[in-house]
Amino acid sequence: MGEVVGRSFVVWLTGLSGAGKTTVARGLAEALRVRGISKLEVLDGDAVRENLSKGLGFSKEDRDTNVARIAFVAQLLARNDVNVIVAAISPYAEARAAARERIGEGFVEVHVDCGLPELVRRDVKGLYAKALAGELAHFTGVSDPYEAPENPDVRVSSEGQSVEESVGAIVAFLEARGRL
Ligand SMILES: Nc1ncnc2c1ncn2[C@@H]1O[C@H](COP(=O)(O)OS(=O)(=O)O)[C@@H](OP(=O)(O)O)[C@H]1O
């Protein structure tokens, strides 16, 4: 499959809906641009599903297909020295492990953590209320599984940390790995 050989990285944000993946992705992109990283793409779940994965649903098979497509594109970009930030629920550990295998050393798994009570309180898109009322089948964390990473490269929490602190932790990891 051909791993990425250069110094580029793929920061892969995984976590429940509303946990803060998009918010942290944007903050991280901004922080990296300030540091002079201009070759950078963000692959966000919502945009991917409108384009690359249009028509896919939320069965395990469709989610795995979605995650595999994102990993494929991330690898294409990274091997051309474009750094990538992925923000997708990516609930299944096996699919994330396959992404890591495809991308190689530059893959950085970040768990964006947040407890269910806080997610229900935020309910940014109103989906938790629907899922809890039994009106939304296969909703991650309520009526569908989320396999939290046991050993992520970085774990951040949108309950215990500010966006800036989460971004700082990811930047520090990239520095320690010699990617920045
Ligand atoms: N059933 C169900 N389960 C989870 N999420 C749902 C569902 N239906 C719609 N949505 C919306 O889709 C967004 C998640 O898409 P992803 O591509 O990141 O999911 S996955 O990685 O393929 O599992 C997710 O966006 P985020 O809130 O940004 O995570 C939701 O807004």
Ligand SMILES: Nc1ncnc2c1ncn2[C@@H]1O[C@H](COP(=O)(O)OP(=O)(O)O)[C@@H](O)[C@H]1O
């Ligand atoms: N420390 C934090 N980190 C990230 N998001 C936070 C934090 N504190 C509050 N939030 C809020 O939580 C929500 C997360 O939404 P979003 O980034 O779209 O999540 P996701 O992409 O995981 O669905 C936003 O409204 C954001 O402002």
